Amino acid sequence: MDNRIQPVIAAMAGGEREQLGWFDYDLTTDVWTWSATLYRIHGFEPGEIVPTTAIFVSHKHPEDRSHTDEVLAAVLETGQPFCCRHRIITSRREVRTVVTIGQGTLDDTGRVTKVTGYFVDITDAATAVSQQAIRDAVAGSAAARAQIEQAKGALMIVQGVSADDAFAILRWHSSHANVKLRDLAQLIVDAIQQPYTGTDDANQRLGRLLSGVVDGSVRPERGIAATPVRPVITR
Structure with missing residues (x-):
C-alpha cells in the first residue's frame, strides 16, 4: 500500500461507509494517476478514462467550482498543504460530498513538481x-x-x-x-x-x-x- 495513505487507512479502521481514494499529479509530465477507488468515487470503472486536469475540474459542483479552482491554483503554485470540503458530480450525475486533502512536492528551486493527496467520500455521513x-x-x-x-x-x-x-x-x-x-x-x-x-x-x-x-x-x-x-x- 502507498505509504502516503497508510495513516489515513489506519485512522479509518473499523469504518466501512466512507470511500477513500488517492491521486498523484506530475506537473512535469502533466500526468494524473488515480486509485481504483477514486475512479469509482467519480462514477467510473478503474481505467475507464484517462484522468486529466480538465476531467478533474469538470466534476466539481458548479456552486463549489470557483473555490476549488482557487485551491488547486494555490497548491500548483506554492505546494502548500490543503484540505477542501466540496461537492462533485459523478459521471452518473450523482452529487457526492468529499473532503480532498493533499500537498505539493517542491524541487531544489522551490518549484512544484508533483501534487499528491486523497479524496474521502463523506456523502453518507454528511446526509445522516x-x-x-x-x-x-x-x-x-x-x-x-x-x-x-x-x-x-x-x-x-x-x-x-x-x-x-x-x-x-x-x-x-x-x-x-x-x-x-x-x-x-x-x-x-x-x-x-x-x-x-x-x-x-x-x-x-x-x-x-x-x-x-x-x-x-x-x-x-x-x-x-x-x-x-x-x-x-x-x-
Missing part, C-alpha cells in the same frame, strides 16, 4: 447528520455541549459551512481517529484561543489540528503545542 444526532452527541454535560458548540462555530466561520456540516466534520474526525467528540472540540477551542503570529491564521491552525488528529500525531493527552505543519482547511 441531524439536529437530533447533535442533541444526542452533546447530551453528556453542559460543559461538553458548550465546547462542541464553540468548535462547531469555529468550523462554521472558517469553512463557511452550516451547523450540520460542521458537526459532520467533527463526527467524522472523532469516529475515525478514535477521539471523543468533546475532546476533539476542546482541542479546537484551545487552538483557536491561542495567540496568532504573522505567519499563522485560523485556516492553517485548524488544518494542522484536524490532519494531525487523523494521522495520530495530535491526541487530547498531548495537546497541540507540538503539532506539525498540516493541511490548511478551506471551504
